[in-house]
Amino acid sequence: MLSDISKEQEIVNNLKDKFGDKIIEAKVQSARRVFVTIDSKSLIKVTKFLAKEKNYTHVATISGLDLVKNLAVIYHLREYHSKEQFITLSLKVEVAKDKPKLPTIITIIPGAELYEREVHDLFGIVFEGHPDLSPLILPEHWPSGVYPLRKEYKLEDIKTKIEKVKK
Amino acid sequence: MDIIKWARIKSPWVFHFNAGGCNGCDIEVLASLIPRYDIERFGMILRGSPRHADVMLLTGTVTRQIKDRLIRIYEQMAEPKFVMAIGSCAMSGGVFQNCYSVYEGADKVIPVDVYVPGCPPRPQAIIDGAVKLLQKLAAGK
Ligand code: SF4
Numbered sequence: 631m632l633s634d635i636s637k638e639q640e641i642v643n644n645l646k647d648k649f650g651d652k653i654i655e656a657k658v659q660s661a662r663r664v665f666v667t668i669d670s671k672s673l674i675k676v677t678k679f680l681a682k683e684k685n686y687t688h689v690a691t692i693s694g695l696d697l698v699k700n701l702a703v704i705y706h707l708r709e710y711h712s713k714e715q716f717i718t719l720s721l722k723v724e725v726a727k728d729k730p731k732l733p734t735i736i737t738i739i740p741g742a743e744l745y746e747r748e749v750h751d752l753f754g755i756v757f758e759g760h761p762d763l764s765p766l767i768l769p770e771h772w773p774s775g776v777y778p779l780r781k782e783y784k785l786e787d788i789k790t791k792i793e794k795v796k797k
Numbered sequence: 798m799d800i801i802k803w804a805r806i807k808s809p810w811v812f813h814f815n816a817g818g819c820n821g822c823d824i825e826v827l828a829s830l831i832p833r834y835d836i837e838r839f840g841m842i843l844r845g846s847p848r849h850a851d852v853m854l855l856t857g858t859v860t861r862q863i864k865d866r867l868i869r870i871y872e873q874m875a876e877p878k879f880v881m882a883i884g885s886c887a888m889s890g891g892v893f894q895n896c897y898s899v900y901e902g903a904d905k906v907i908p909v910d911v912y913v914p915g916c917p918p919r920p921q922a923i924i925d926g927a928v929k930l931l932q933k934l935a936a937g938k
Contacts, residue, residue, distance in 0.1 A: 769860065770865075778898070783897075785895055788897045789897075792861070
C-alpha cells in the first residue's frame with residue numbers, strides 16, 4: 631500500500647496536462663506527499679482547480695521561506711475525499727523580495743485567512759484582497775516594516791528598532 | 798521574632814502566573830501543590846488572585862507582549878511581595894533566548910527573589926526554592 635503512488639502520480643499528471651509550463655516543478659516525494667512549484671501568476675487558477683475539482687479544500691498551514699533574493703510561500707493543502715489516503719500537496723510560489731505581493735486565496739479556501747496574516751507578519755508578504763492584515767502574532771508596539779524571519783534582520787537590529795519605537 | 802515576620806513566614810500564599818512558557822513548568826508547579834508533596838506544611842496555599850497572594854510563582858519566558866501585563870499584575874500584589882522564577886525560561890529565556898520577541902529572564906522586567914533552575918524543575922526543586930525563600934525571609938531579607 632505504501633509503495634502505491636498511482637494517486638499521487640495522477641494529481642501531478644493532471645496538473646501538468648492542465649497548466650503546462652505554468653508548473654515549474656511537480657514531483658511525488660513519497661507516498662501521500664506531493665511537491666509542486668508554480669508560477670505566482672497562476673496561483674489562483676491552480677488553487678481553484680485543486681479545491682473545486684480535486685477536493686484539496688483544507689489548508690494545513692502556510693509557510694514562508696527566505697531565499698535571499700526571493701521570498702517563497704508554501705501552501706500545504708490536503709485533500710478530503712478518500713478515507714484511506716490523504717495526500718498532502720505543498721504548493722510553492724516565489725515572489726520578488728522588493729515587490730512581495732500575492733493574491734489572497736481566502737475566496738477559494740477561507741481557512742487560509744489567519745495563516746496569511748501570520749506570513750504577512752513574519753515575512754512582509756502582502757496578500758492582495760485580504761480583509762485584515764493587521765498584526766496577528768507580533769507583540770504590540772512592533773516597529774512597522776520589520777519582518778523578523780527575513781534573513782537580513784539581525785537580532786541586534788531588531789532590538790535597537792524596538793527600543794526606538796518605545797521612546 | 799516579631800509577630801509580623803512570624804506570620805509572614807508561616808503563611809506565604811502563592812499564586813501562579815505563566816508569562817509565555819511551554820506549560821512544562823506549569824504542570825510541575827501544579828504537581829508540587831498536590832497533597833503528595835504537601836506544600837501546605839509550609840503554610841502555602843494556592844490563591845486565584847494576585848491581590849490575595851504574597852508569592853508569585855512565575856513560569857515561562859517573559860514575552861514582549863506580556864511584559865506590561867506582568868508588571869500590572871505584579872503591582873496588584875500587596876506589599877511585601879516576592880517572586881519565584883521557576884524554570885530556565887523565567888531565569889534566562891531558556892530555549893527561547895535570543896528570540897526577537899522575548900526577554901532574557903524575568904529579572905529584566907520585575908525583581909526576582911528566588912531562581913529555580915530546570916527545564917522543567919521537579920516539584921522537589923520547586924519546594925526547595927520555596928524553602929529557600931522562607932529561609933531568606935527568616936534571616937531578615
Ligand atoms: S523552562 Fe522548559 S519546561 Fe519550563 S516553560 Fe521553559 S521550555 Fe517549558
